[in-house]
Amino acid sequence: MPELPEVETIVRSLVNGARHNGLHVIRQCITEVRVLWDRTLANLSPADFTIQIVGQTIQKVSRRGKFLVFSLNKNTLLMHLRMSGDLRVEEAFAPDGSEAPLHKHDRLALLFESGQRLAFNNPRKFGRVWLVEDAQEVLGVLGPEPLDESLTVDKFHAMLQARNRLLKPLLMDQHFLAGLGNIYTDEALFRARLHPRVISSTLSREQSALLLREIRCVLKEGIRRNGSSIDWVYRGGDFQNDFNVYGRAGEICPRCGTAIERLLVGQRGTHICPLCQPLNKKV
């Protein structure tokens, strides 16, 4: 479910307690682990993961692309929620002292010294968790952060020029740029008036500049609105009410009144206004 704004929203809630009745994970010491689905752990067995993580304290939580980054005393815990993951912080024990039952589809839980816990819920089992000494082992392959100001228009344009790929799949390629997913890419392309099948190397510098600006705009707006809530997973944000094209096939383009179309690009459902986002360039 989550793209950059949703992951950012989750990170902030883990730090400040919003969404979790004020409970947060900062300075919580991990005392026990529950692994409910072994393959959640990407690089360690449940036994090794448990041995290594127990006793460590969460010092900091941050984000890189769509990864959650938990800085521990010694190691780094990385989580990727993929399509359907979510996290909860909650009291781990009932008033009578018994351990509160985990939820359906919870795949991993970290119990804290405080009696609280962090639960990793993941219906589709695509999400993964890593425990590593050097976060770069996993994060090193990622492209730049779209909101990082050190990604200049010049750099972004050069990156697009260097590749000969369909624009939308390229923007969603985490090695190229880290954080965009299907929704925010469709929204950014609509706002930049670019067709998802445009070849990246054909963009003018002005088009690259506009695209970068609109990518940042939709991501920032998503963060400001606490992300998007779609379907039955991850409720909390309300940016979905402001989508211009995503999930709006057949509805009217807010800019020109043309019917929004749904097509497939790189096997992903894609939403465009055929009038505002023509494929035949000429600019």
Added chain:
DNA sequence: CACGTCACCTGCGTGC
């Protein structure tokens, strides 16, 4: 290098 296809999973909405 770029692209298409499939695999990984569960659940929801739709249409018959």
Added chain:
DNA sequence: TGCACGCAGGTGACGT
């Protein structure tokens, strides 16, 4: 009500 089918915020391994 049941059931088959298509679809879903993601990614990586293949084959061409």
